[in-house]
Amino acid sequence: MSAPLRVTVWNEHRHERAFDHVAAIYPDGMHAEIARALAERSAGPIELRTATLDEPGQGLGGDILDRTDVLVWWGHRAHDEVPDELAARVQQRVLAGMGLVALHSSSRSKPFMRLMGTSCSYRWRESDDRALVWVVAPGHRIARGLPPVIDVPHDEMYGEPFGIPEPDELVFVSWFTGGEVFRSGCCFRRGAGRIFYFGAGHQEWPVYHQPEIRQVLANAVAWAAGEDDPGISPQAPLHAETGWFEQANQAE
């Protein structure tokens, strides 16, 4: 039997405390609701932890990252308050094999931007747009158990052009009432780690209460965990002595 998957859900946790209408949707914070979704829908045993920006060490001090298999990240208005040092640690852990699921406006978070190397910019509009999230890769792990399209009654509009590297695998493309489209589900492999960006989830609408969206979250964590994968990747140049392969051969 396999060890439980260790997942840490990180949230900025500012909107929920600043605005009553956000608190009404996420009274315990978005991290709590996301963690509930994962507990509810995880395909295997899972060990959940949450962390928020205003906790000591931004909630990610000590060896928490080292004991995290997949980190879920939700940030929006306070990207700049995340220390560069923490962003660098998240990046290193991803390259060393940790999964990262970056949600909604976390496209512009420091850890995600460091891993992409690009502007990660996009078109946007806060309104009452309806979003249709289409599955464009029906055979993908992250599409498991989903209908062909997820109908999100209201969400913030994020649209193209989205300033990312060409995704290694594109899973979702979203449609918005206002006329825009968005590559809203993007897989990236970096070092030994896997990164999934998912566009849905504005704080002002109950998007993470929706069953299909909760399924996406659980699927994304499972994919990012890549549980079968060994997760080794060199982090610094390796020196090779001359003649190593002749010697290797003699040893056999």
Place this chain on the structure above:
Amino acid sequence: MSAPLRVTVWNEHRHERAFDHVAAIYPDGMHAEIARALAERSAGPIELRTATLDEPGQGLGGDILDRTDVLVWWGHRAHDEVPDELAARVQQRVLAGMGLVALHSSSRSKPFMRLMGTSCSYRWRESDDRALVWVVAPGHRIARGLPPVIDVPHDEMYGEPFGIPEPDELVFVSWFTGGEVFRSGCCFRRGAGRIFYFGAGHQEWPVYHQPEIRQVLANAVAWAAGEDDPGISPQAPLHAETGWFEQANQAE
């Protein structure tokens, strides 16, 4: 000064002869209108030829393919009437360096399907959908001179999931009134050739009369020509003698 680009526009040319309302839009056939668009907007010298299914040799007999740098293809209802042998010749020429621009329903044409190796299927609806064609790769050659989005008043809806290999470069994603999205501008490199699929252009609407769409056609031909690229690629296994590199070294 460089030699003119040799472009052949192939069209099934059946709808225009069978239906008055199509003939009203394309009285000389869609191939003629597409060729006019290319003549009008090509960035460099261009030598245009058209060819249609009901001509001898399907219009592509003799050495026409060998003297074609970029082949534009429009087919819909008569895919099955294209001989397998012709589809194989088109495939071989693409692998040897010819560009191919496959338009609209040509996603299910024999040459394109052979080159993709996949189902190339999609969701569809003939209706009066408005289509918004978004540029998702603003720096791409095919996006040159285009606005961020092309507003096509009416077109047939083609939607996801689209059964293609992951495109090497994704240039356009379309939005439809009816709620769908579609990867409508897809680049593929195969052998020494370049392939561009472009989704717009139902025969029942004057899509190829629209200035921005004409610009896409000209850009796509220029990109598919890859004029700077040498266009060599082996078509059969090459045998290598033992010791070739020691000999090569001595010869210097």
Place this chain on the structure above:
Amino acid sequence: MSAPLRVTVWNEHRHERAFDHVAAIYPDGMHAEIARALAERSAGPIELRTATLDEPGQGLGGDILDRTDVLVWWGHRAHDEVPDELAARVQQRVLAGMGLVALHSSSRSKPFMRLMGTSCSYRWRESDDRALVWVVAPGHRIARGLPPVIDVPHDEMYGEPFGIPEPDELVFVSWFTGGEVFRSGCCFRRGAGRIFYFGAGHQEWPVYHQPEIRQVLANAVAWAAGEDDPGISPQAPLHAETGWFEQANQAE
């Protein structure tokens, strides 16, 4: 507990019957040895079957393909004797979700070439080259449990340029004594299926007896199975009625 993985190992089975020195290495045929490797190293329960060219229906008649989760293919001198109809059936099953592991000279087999759409040609030399198979994607499922490089004392040389589409993931690159390199471990996703090409395994050397190579075979089958993936992908255009999403919404 999950159902056993159903794997069919297909082999041309000609060299072993025609040449004593090949029969000495693979007395029961290469398929039998490959199947033994899979039985020995599969991470989960597995149900193995073998099939060869000279059996009725080329060993793949009836519903065998439909009851196969991963097909392993080894062909060399008799590619042309595989009926087109069978190659088409294999292609369709892959697009519908079956995994395919194409070994060595199977790069030029009909099913693999149909799925790639390219020449699949390469440089080659039958000699006594030593091959070093390097892992270039250490975090990949197919690299699990492997050393950084696999030292194959002798194998046929297959070298670049290799006429394939850009692989979706590149796992191995091989080095040969004679000076060549080769992208010898290539992943492709097509439709709902996964395809892995692996270059090692000339019939004249005991390559498939080597422990690390056997591990590659088992890993490749596991990856190609993509056991977590749902394996659905449309095979033909889907028609969509106008207004489907308004109706879907009302039904909720």
Place this chain on the structure above:
Amino acid sequence: MSAPLRVTVWNEHRHERAFDHVAAIYPDGMHAEIARALAERSAGPIELRTATLDEPGQGLGGDILDRTDVLVWWGHRAHDEVPDELAARVQQRVLAGMGLVALHSSSRSKPFMRLMGTSCSYRWRESDDRALVWVVAPGHRIARGLPPVIDVPHDEMYGEPFGIPEPDELVFVSWFTGGEVFRSGCCFRRGAGRIFYFGAGHQEWPVYHQPEIRQVLANAVAWAAGEDDPGISPQAPLHAETGWFEQANQAE
């Protein structure tokens, strides 16, 4: 007639001043020799400038980057002395459309690492390895005019695993006497810019004096310039008003 391509060749310029045997090969610095190669082999008009680390502003002050179409970068022992602020400016210029050609050990330079987001680590050995640089994408602009393999009599060995994102296009793979392989020619598209990494060019051997290598440099600059491409890409989220597309429509 098109404007000349504006190319800046940046070099750390430390080894040449610290070691006589390096100075003997590159008496004016490696940047001077690289610039000579570009002047000699550029396909079109070119305006060359060089810049080095110990010049004021690291040679890249004022608006030099803004007036550079392609930046060639060679750094090795002094990566850390490049200010973060300069690395960030290079990154931004690339995303806005400038080409970047990163040579040899510049894989670990700050600008390249910021753009990749990964470890960019590799295996290495300073020895007298012979390197064979194979063309794996014969149809690519960067392979123009090259033989199938470039024989470099001596170079530093850089080998796999190379900690980069999957290249958008792989052009060269190198073979080394000592048994290693390396993805030595890698194309990346990021924002509106193009990045080419090329592995050859240790300071202790006259690699950049070799004709084929000089051709690679000229080809790489031409490709990175992407002269046909418009080079626009948003750098920050764009706000979209509700109803923009209805209004756009009425305006027509």
